[in-house]
C-alpha cells in the first residue's frame with residue numbers, strides 16, 4: 550500500500566500516474582486535510598482519503614507531497630507511527646534526508662525526490678537520493694514508483710538543490726519564455742491562438758531535437774542562425790540584454806532558496 554500525504558498539484562500528479570501505470574485504487578491512500586479537495590480526489594480516482602495516522606499504519610511507502618514549510622510539523626506527527634520497514638519519500642523542495650531522519654525516530658529509510666509538473670502528463674523529470682538508512686532495493690522501489698510519471702535519475706544529494714533549480718522549477722522558465730513569445734506575436738498583430746500554436750510546436754520540436762543524445766544546443770542554435778539573418782539579429786539582442794546572465798542568476802537564486810527551505 551502506498552500513501553500520498555498531501556493531495557495538491559504534485560500529489561495528484563503522482564496519484565494519477567500510479568493509477569495509470571497499473572496500481573489499483575485500493576492500493577493507494579491519500580491524506581489531505583482540505584475536505585473539499587479530499588472529496589474531489591476520492592471521486593476522481595476512487596481512492597480512500599484517510600487521516601495521517603491511518604496512512605502511516607497501513608502504507609509500506611509514504612510519499613510526502615506537502616509544502617516544505619509544513620514538513621517538520623508533519624514529521625513530528627508521523628514519528629513513532631511508522632512501521633520498521635516503512636519507506637518515506639519526500640518530494641519537498643530543500644528538505645534534506647538528514648532533516649527527514651532527524652524528525653522521524655529510529656532508522657527510517659528515506660528518499661529525497663524532486664519531480665516536476667510535467668508529471669501531470671507523464672513527461673516528468675525526477676531526481677532521487679537515498680538517506681543514511683536507505684538500501685539499494687528501497688531506492689529502486691522509489692525509482693520505479695516515480696517512473697510512473699516520467700523519467701528518473703539518481704543523483705548525489707549535494708546536487709539536489711541544483712536539480713530543484715533546474716528541472717524542479719524549470720517548467721516555469723519555459724512557460725515564462727512561451728508567454729513572452731506569444732505576447733510578442735500578439736503585439737505584432739497575430740491572434741493569441743495562432744501565436745500560441747507557433748510557440749508550443751516550436752518548443753516541442755526544439756525539445757525533440759535536443760533529446761537526441763548526440764545533439765548539442767550550441768550546434769542546434771548555429772543551424773538556425775543564417776549568416777546576416779534574423780536569428781543572428783535576435784540573439785545579439787538577447788546577449789545585449791544579458792539574458793544569459795539573467796538565467797544563470799535566476800537558477801542560482803532558486804538553488805539558494807532551496808537551501809534556505811531546509812533551515813525552516
Ligand SMILES: NC(=O)C1=CN([C@@H]2O[C@H](COP(=O)(O)OP(=O)(O)OC[C@H]3O[C@@H](n4cnc5c(N)ncnc54)[C@H](O)[C@@H]3O)[C@@H](O)[C@H]2O)C=CC1
Nearest residue numbers: 554555556557558559583614615616617640641642664665
Ligand atoms: N509544484 C511543483 O512544480 C513542484 C512541487 N514540489 C514540491 O511538492 C510539494 C507540494 O507542492 P504542490 O503540490 O505544488 O503544493 P500544493 O499546495 O498544491 O499541495 C500541498 C497539499 O498539501 C496539503 N497539506 C497541507 N498540510 C498537510 C498535512 N499536514 N498533511 C497532509 N496534507 C497536507 C494541502 O492541503 C495541499 O493540498 C512541495 O513541497 C513542493 O516543494 C516538487 C517539485 C515540483
Ligand SMILES: O=C(O)[C@@H]1CCC=N1
Nearest residue numbers: 641642713717718719
Ligand atoms: O517553487 C517551488 O518551490 C517548487 C519546487 C520546485 C518547483 N516548485
